[in-house]
Amino acid sequence: xxxxxxxxxxxxxxxxxxxxxxxxxxxxxxxxxxxxxxxxxxxxxxxxxxxxxxxxxxxxxxxxxxxxxxxxxxxxxxxxxxxxxxxxxxxxxxxxxxxxxxxxxxxxxxxxxxxxxxxxxxxxxxxxxxxxxxxxxxxxxxxxxxxxxxxxxxxxxxxxxxxxxxxxxxxxxxxxxxxxxxxxxxxxxxxxxxxxxxxxxxxxxxxxxxxxxxxxxxxxxxxxxxxxxxxxxxxxxxxxxxxxxxxxxxxxxxxxxxxxxxxxxxxxxxxxxxxxxxxxxxxxxxxxxxxxxxxxxxxxxxxxxxxxxxxxxxxxxxxxxxxxxxxxxxxxxxxxxxxxxxx
Amino acid sequence: xxxxxxxxxxxxxxxxxxxxxxxxxxxxxxxxxxxxxxxxxxxxxxxxxxxxxxxxxxxxxxxxxxxxxxxxxxxxxxxxxxxxxxxxxxxxxxxxxxxxxxxxxxxxxxxxxxxxxxxxxxxxxxxxxxxxxxxxxxxxxxxxxxxxxxxxxxxxxxxxxxxxxxxxxxxxxxxxxxxxxxxxxxxxxxxxxxxxxxxxxxxxxxxxxxxxxxxxxxxxxxxxxxxxxxxxxxxxxxxxxxxxxxxxxxxxxxxxxxxxxxxxxxxxxxxxxxxxxxxxxxxxxxxxxxxxxxxxxxxxxxxxxxxxxxxxxxxxxxxxxxxxxxxxxxxxxxxxxxxxxxx
DNA sequence: CGGATTTACTAAAGCGATCTAGTAGAACGT
DNA sequence: ACGTTCTACTAGATCGCTTTAGTAAATCCG
Numbered sequence: 250x251x252x253x254x255x256x257x258x259x260x261x262x263x264x265x266x267x268x269x270x271x272x273x274x275x276x277x278x279x280x281x282x283x284x285x286x287x288x289x290x291x292x293x294x295x296x297x298x299x300x301x302x303x304x305x306x307x308x309x310x311x312x313x314x315x316x317x318x319x320x321x322x323x324x325x326x327x328x329x330x331x332x333x334x335x336x337x338x339x340x341x342x343x344x345x346x347x348x349x350x351x352x353x354x355x356x357x358x359x360x361x362x363x364x365x366x367x368x369x370x371x372x373x374x375x376x377x378x379x380x381x382x383x384x385x386x387x388x389x390x391x392x393x394x395x396x397x398x399x400x401x402x403x404x405x406x407x408x409x410x411x412x413x414x415x416x417x418x419x420x421x422x423x424x425x426x427x428x429x430x431x432x433x434x435x436x437x438x439x440x441x442x443x444x445x446x447x448x449x450x451x452x453x454x455x456x457x458x459x460x461x462x463x464x465x466x467x468x469x470x471x472x473x474x475x476x477x478x479x480x481x482x483x484x485x486x487x488x489x490x491x492x493x494x495x496x497x498x499x500x501x502x503x504x505x506x507x508x509x510x511x512x513x514x515x516x517x518x519x520x521x522x523x524x525x526x527x528x529x530x531x532x533x534x535x536x537x538x539x540x541x542x543x544x545x546x547x548x549x550x551x552x553x554x555x556x557x558x559x560x561x562x563x564x565x566x567x568x569x570x571x572x573x574x575x576x577x578x579x580x581x582x583x584x585x586x587x588x589x590x591x592x
Numbered sequence: 593x594x595x596x597x598x599x600x601x602x603x604x605x606x607x608x609x610x611x612x613x614x615x616x617x618x619x620x621x622x623x624x625x626x627x628x629x630x631x632x633x634x635x636x637x638x639x640x641x642x643x644x645x646x647x648x649x650x651x652x653x654x655x656x657x658x659x660x661x662x663x664x665x666x667x668x669x670x671x672x673x674x675x676x677x678x679x680x681x682x683x684x685x686x687x688x689x690x691x692x693x694x695x696x697x698x699x700x701x702x703x704x705x706x707x708x709x710x711x712x713x714x715x716x717x718x719x720x721x722x723x724x725x726x727x728x729x730x731x732x733x734x735x736x737x738x739x740x741x742x743x744x745x746x747x748x749x750x751x752x753x754x755x756x757x758x759x760x761x762x763x764x765x766x767x768x769x770x771x772x773x774x775x776x777x778x779x780x781x782x783x784x785x786x787x788x789x790x791x792x793x794x795x796x797x798x799x800x801x802x803x804x805x806x807x808x809x810x811x812x813x814x815x816x817x818x819x820x821x822x823x824x825x826x827x828x829x830x831x832x833x834x835x836x837x838x839x840x841x842x843x844x845x846x847x848x849x850x851x852x853x854x855x856x857x858x859x860x861x862x863x864x865x866x867x868x869x870x871x872x873x874x875x876x877x878x879x880x881x882x883x884x885x886x887x888x889x890x891x892x893x894x895x896x897x898x899x900x901x902x903x904x905x906x907x908x909x910x911x912x913x914x915x916x917x918x919x920x921x922x923x924x925x926x927x928x929x930x931x932x933x934x935x
Numbered sequence: 936c937g938g939a940t941t942t943a944c945t946a947a948a949g950c951g952a953t954c955t956a957g958t959a960g961a962a963c964g965t
Numbered sequence: 966a967c968g969t970t971c972t973a974c975t976a977g978a979t980c981g982c983t984t985t986a987g988t989a990a991a992t993c994c995g
Contacts, residue, residue: 255714268945302715304650305981308950334677341698353694355684371598372645477879510881533876536849538856611975648951651980
C-alpha cells in the first residue's frame with residue numbers, strides 16, 4: 250500500500266499487462282476487450298481503489314458527473330424557507346445514487362445566472378442544469394437551447410414544446426383543493442393572504458378563489474412580501490373589519506403562524522371564531538397548538554423527480570417530455586372547523 | 593460572432609500573434625510578457641469572452657475554484673432545520689464573491705464522506721473541504737491531513753495544533769448563558785433535552801449543566817435523536833415525574849415547539865408552571881404563542897466566516913489558525929419566567 | 936485451403952490549460 | 966568589442982483519460 254503518487258489508468262494497464270486504451274474500453278463497457286480480460290481489469294481497478302480523474306474525463310468531453318444549480322434569490326432569505334433545503338436534499342439524494350454531484354451557485358440575478366450557465370457549459374463542468382422560478386418570457390430557456398445543455402425547470406405547468414422540460418406542480422388544483430375544503434365546511438367569507446403578485450402561483454391561486462364566487466363564496470385576496478410582519482398586520486385588519494372572514498388562508502406556514510398569534514391576541518379562538526390554513530406545510534405546522542391545516546407537498550420528492558428527469562435526459566442526450574410532480578395533499582388539522590352560526 | 597467551436601487559449605494566442613504560453617503568463621500575472629503585450633492579450637480575451645476550461649486547469653493541478661461540502665446527515669431530515677440552508681447560503685454568498693463554486697454532496701455516513709473527500713482530492717475537483725458535526729476522535733481530520741487538503745471544520749472549539757482549523761462557536765459559553773439565565777430567574781430543577789450523545793456540543797452543554805450543581809441547580813440530561821416525537825415523549829415523562837423540572841431546555845426549536853404543546857396538553861401553563869427554552873432560534877420561535885426564549889446565532893455569518901477562512905487557506909496554501917465564529921446571544925421571550933413558589 | 940471478416944488488442948493523437956527549458960535580441964559593463 | 970545578464974518570448978512536455986486508426990491473430994466461408 251504505497252502512498253504518494255495517485256494511481257492512474259496507466260498503472261492499472263501496466264498491472265493488467267494491457268494498454269491504457271484497453272482499460273478504458275473495459276471500464277466503459279465498450280467492445281474491444283474479451284470478457285476475461287475485462288474481468289481481470291475490473292478486479293485490479295477494484296483492488297487498487299482506482300477512480301477516474303473527473304478533470305481528465307471532462308477534458309475529453311465525457312461526462313462531468315455534475316449537475317449545476319444556480320439560484321437567483323437573495324441569500325439571506327433562503328433560510329426561512331424549508332423549501333430549498335428540502336428541494337436540494339431531494340435533488341441530491343437522487344443524484345448521489347448515481348454518484349453525481351451538485352454544483353450550487355448563488356447569483357444576484359437572471360443575467361448572472363445565465364452567465365454562470367455559459368461558463369459551466371463551455372468548460373464542460375456540468376452535464377445538466379436545474380432551473381427554478383419560471384417567469385413570463387423567461388430568457389433562460391432560449392439560452393439553454395443555444396448552449397445545447399440538458400436542463401429541467403421546476404415550475405407550475407408543463408413546458409411548451411421545444412422549451413426546457415419541466416417538473417410541475419398544478420397550483421390551481423392545489424388551490425382548488427384547499428378552498429373547496431373550506432367551502433365544504435361551510436365557510437363563505439374566505440380571505441387569502443398571498444405572496445407577491447408577480448409570482449405565477451399567486452395569480453393561479455387567486456383566480457381559483459375568484460371563480461368560487463359562483464358557489465357563493467366571497468373571496469378577498471391580499472398580497473404581501475411574505476414577511477410575518479405584513480401577515481400580522483393584514484390579519485389584524487381582516488379581523489377588525491365589520492364583516493370579517495370566517496377563514497383565512499396564508500401562502501406559507503410562517504405567515505400562518507403569525508396570523509394565528511394575532512387572532513389569539515385579539516381574543517378570537519381558532520378554529521371556533523376563525524379558521525386558519527396554509528398553502529405550505531412544515532414540521533412545525535403540525536406541532537403547534539392548534540396544529541395548522543395545510544397543503545402538504547412533498548418538496549423532497551419534487552427534487553428527486555427533477556433530478557431523475559434531468560439524469561434521464563443526460564443519458565439519452567435529448568430533451569424528454571415534462572412530467573407532473575407529486576400532487577400536494579390536504580392535511581386537515583385542528584385550525585379549521587365549520588364556522589360558528591352566529592357571525 | 594461565429595458560434596460553434598469553443599474559443600481556447602490557442603485561439604487567443606493566434607489572434608494576439610503570440611504563443612499559448614505567453615497568453616497563460618499574461619492571464620496569470622506571471623512575468624515573461626511585456627506590459628504592452630499583456631494588455632493586448634487581456635483585451636482580446638475580454639473581447640472574445642474567453643473563459644479558461646476548468647477541466648484543463650484541474651488536470652494540470654491548478655485551482656479548481658470549487659469547494660466541497662459532503663454532508664453526512666439523513667437527507668429527509670435536513671429540511672426541518674433552517675440551520676443548513678442558512679449555513680449554505682452564508683458559505684455560498686462568500687464563495688460567489690470570489691467566483692468559487694460549492695460542490696455539495698449528501699452522503700450516508702462518515703466512511704462515505706471520507707471516500708468522497710478522497711475522490712475530490714485525487715481528481716483535483718475541489719480546492720478545499722468543509723467539515724461539520726465534529727465528534728470525539730474524529731477520523732476525518734487525519735484523513736484530510738494525508739490528502740494534503742485545505743479544510744475548515746465548523747465546530748464548537750478551536751482545533752488542536754495540526755488538526756483541521758475550525759470556525760467555532762463556544763458551545764459551553766452558549767450553554768452557560770442560557771442555563772445561568774434560568775438559574776437567575778430562580779430555577780433549580782432544569783432538564784436538558786439534548787441531541788445524540790456522540791455530538792460534541794451535546795457533551796459540552798451537558799457538562800455545563802452538571803457543573804451548575806455547585807450552585808444548587810439539579811440538572812437532568814436526556815439525549816434524543818432530535819425527532820419531535822422523542823421530544824414529546826420525553827417531555828411527557830418529565831412533567832409526569834413526582835419532582836418535575838421547572839424549566840426545560842431543548843436542543844432545537846422544533847423539539848421546543850413539540851415540548852410546548854405537550855406541556856399545554858397536560859394542563860401546565862407556559863411559563864407559569866414550566867419554563868421552556870431552546871438552543872436554536874428560528875423565525876417561528878418568535879411568532880408562536882407563547883414565543884420561545886432561545887439562543888440566537890447568526891448561522892449565515894457562521895457560513896461566511898467558514899468560507900472566508902477556507903479561501904484564505906487555499907490562497908496561502910497552508911493551514912491558518914482557528915477562528916471564533918459569531919457569538920450567539922440570548923433572546924428572552926415569553927416562554928420563560930421565574931418558577932412559581934408552590935411546586 | 937486461402938482470402939475476407941472478426942476479434943482483441945496497441946499505439947498515438949488529442950482535449951486545454953500550465954510550466955519548464957531553451958533562445959533570440961537588447962542592454963550592460965569593462 | 967566581447968562576454969554576461971536581462972527581457973520577452975517560443976517550443977514542447979505534461980496532466981489522465983478517450984478514441985481513432987492500425988495490426989496481428991483467430992475465425993469464417995465456400
